[in-house]
Amino acid sequence: MVLFLIPGPALGLALCLALCLTLGLAACATSPLGRSQLKLFPDAQLAQMGSQSFEQVKREKTISPNGPRNAYVSCVASALIAELPPNWKSGWEVVVFDDPSANAFAVPGRHIGVHSGILAIATTPDQLAAILGHEISHVLASHGNERMSQVVAAQAGLLAASVATDSTTPAGRATLAALGLGAQFGVLLPFSRSHENEADLMGLDLMAQAGFNPEAAVVLWHNMAAASQGQPPEWMSSHPAHASRIRALEERLPRAQALQAQALAAGLRPDCPRPPDPPSGTEPTEAG
Numbered sequence: 001m002v003l004f005l006i007p008g009p010a011l012g013l014a015l016c017l018a019l020c021l022t023l024g025l026a027a028c029a030t031s032p033l034g035r036s037q038l039k040l041f042p043d044a045q046l047a048q049m050g051s052q053s054f055e056q057v058k059r060e061k062t063i064s065p066n067g068p069r070n071a072y073v074s075c076v077a078s079a080l081i082a083e084l085p086p087n088w089k090s091g092w093e094v095v096v097f098d099d100p101s102a103n104a105f106a107v108p109g110r111h112i113g114v115h116s117g118i119l120a121i122a123t124t125p126d127q128l129a130a131i132l133g134h135e136i137s138h139v140l141a142s143h144g145n146e147r148m149s150q151v152v153a154a155q156a157g158l159l160a161a162s163v164a165t166d167s168t169t170p171a172g173r174a175t176l177a178a179l180g181l182g183a184q185f186g187v188l189l190p191f192s193r194s195h196e197n198e199a200d201l202m203g204l205d206l207m208a209q210a211g212f213n214p215e216a217a218v219v220l221w222h223n224m225a226a227a228s229q230g231q232p233p234e235w236m237s238s239h240p241a242h243a244s245r246i247r248a249l250e251e252r253l254p255r256a257q258a259l260q261a262q263a264l265a266a267g268l269r270p271d272c273p274r275p276p277d278p279p280s281g282t283e284p285t286e287a288g
């Protein structure tokens with residue numbers, strides 16, 4: 001049993017400042033929305049660890065064999081990725097897993113996992129763009145590096161960390177959890193609320209820049225709230241309350257709508273029709 005102290009926002013900032021003084025400014029960074037970040041790892045190292053871990057997830061979970069659905073998810077993802085800054089436009093991997101839980105996750109190294117179950121909640125291409133925009137934004141903003149840095153700082157007091165990614169050991173599972181794979185390995189180490197809010201707002205801008213309708217992000221969270229009925233889906237359990245995230249999205253909506261108008265004027269009209277769902281009972285199961 002391994003226990004971690006996960007700093008809250010105030011402690012996180014204090015920690016960041018203290019570590020910046022100790023380590024020099026190399027450890028400190030600024031997120032795309034201007035938040036100060038503690039990043040103790042080179043992004044390339046996180047990317048390498050994330051890529052190894054994602055390979056493990058692909059071995060341990062069932063990758064969806066549903067071609068039309070995979071093509072649909074890829075189409076929406078590609079439309080979003082095309083609007084990223086130049087150095088972020090390539091190297092992404094988006095994998096749909098046959099899993100009925102409403103979940104999606106982002107892993108350093110440009111990997112996104114989508115559970116088939118989330119397509120029951122994100123029912124349109126625009127809503128799926130809100131999900132994928134959120135996950136891509138976690139990667140873009142190095143939230144995995146920040147979370148891992150918080151864990152290492154809290155756990156080891158900055159002694160040289162030997163980082164394991166073997167899911168059969170507690171230390172390895174904790175690392176995987178920090179990388180964003182907690183739910184997959186039975187350890188939940190959530191992104192902080194500030195990470196979630198930041199991913200929401202960056203994702204909103206991104207989907208709008210790609211020509212998707214940003215109002216769908218608000219509809220999505222209403223769908224999430226309706227689906228959760230007091231018991232949040234797995235993906236939601238660590239996320240800000242529905243009402244507060246809907247409010248934050250609505251505040252940014254006029255700006256996002258202007259971005260979408262620009263995109264449409266420039267001829268960006270994502271064309272990713274959702275394929276019909278397979279008849280129920282025909283989906284492969286874990287056992288099959």
Ligand SMILES: [Zn+2]
Pocket residue numbers: 134138191195196199
């Ligand atoms: Zn998130």
